[in-house]
Amino acid sequence: MPAHTVSIVGAGPVGTLAALYFANEGWKVTLYELRSDPRLQQKGPTASTGKSINLALSHRGIEGLRGASAELAAEILKNVVPVYGRMIHDRHGRQTSQAYDVHGMHINAVDRGWLNGVLLDAAERLENVELRFGHRLVHCDFDRRISKFSTEDGEIEVQSDLVVGADGAHSTVRRQMMRAEPVDFEQKYIDTLWCEISIPPKRITSADGTTTETYALDPNHLHIWPCKTFMLMCLANIGSDKSFTGTLFMPRVSFDDVVYPNDVVDLFNTFFPDVVPLVGEKELCRQFFENPKGTLVSIKCSPYHYLDRCILIGDAAHAMVPFYGQGMNCGFEDVQVLFKHIKETNSLTTALADYTTTRRADLLAISDLAMENYVEMRSSVSSKMYLARKSTEEF
């Protein structure tokens, strides 16, 4: 296929990986992102990006990364915490390990900001990739192949053969595509909010007075406190600080019921008693009240493309609830599958149409599995029956 120009909208993990794939195939790539360069921002549990701090990277996502660069995937895998199973915590603080796989297959905890930064660094190193931060897509004229971006200095128009919508769940590219093409679209918010709680490292003071820090829980497990209608889960953070990031998933009304510091302490003492001494009552209350509460949306649409002009990938095409730990992984796989089709034909129109046709069933299935896995995680994991059913492709 002759070299083309592509405007990728959204420099999240999926859009940035797509930039690497397009550049590898000789396309002239411009990656547009509405925010400033995330590599310049400070990270931390209270940063109100609306995104989780860490993520589970699984086989599906790793293969997607390898398709862009085996070296890059290897570099990323040096900076993860392997997670071999779930650790189920009961209301007395007792822990039960459930291995994901008898052969040791595992998922990997990775820092979201770091991962995005490594992908951006890799894209920036390529001659045929240009990164443009502070550019918000506002309009696409697919017939004239022109996209309009709003910047600090006013609006600009750019021309490109293809627009890739990697601009997340509330995608503007998707909205623009829906004006040009009849698109089936379904959006569902679940009645659950999420709030992150950071669990600091445990300090150990030895006989000679030296203090060392270690993980407060086993870092090689995904820890879950299932409570039937809600749950807490946490994953280790890689790096010197040896902290965990916990995520409390709870119905909106239950969050509304927690009004005073005593309510927070009661909630945690009743359902997650072993977390209280690790974080401390005062700090727990501070985090509970100050940290943002995120919503959870599931989005399905079809088709994912418009002629040879536009394609939707990642959350823009299929935002899913996070309980299968596959949103980003699936977005990485989107890029890999898309390029399989692009390489198979000289016609971009055919490649994009084939992508929609073959990808739809898989995306709908994983989205439904993600929804079902919420029940699994907050309830079924604590039943003995569950022990017979295991998978590495879920949390």
Ligand code: FAD
């Ligand atoms: P995003 O990460 O949303 O990036 C989109 C980018 O587009 C953003 O940078 C945004 O600023 C930019 N943008 C938006 N609009 C415009 C515009 N008009 N112009 C220019 N730029 C624009 N997934 C996993 O695989 N594993 C996990 O363990 C996991 N855990 C999760 C936990 C939680 C609590 C949540 C909420 C999600 C989790 N996910 C997980 C899902 C994962 O976060 C998403 O699937 C992933 O971030 C999608 O990446 P993306 O690049 O498609 O979109």
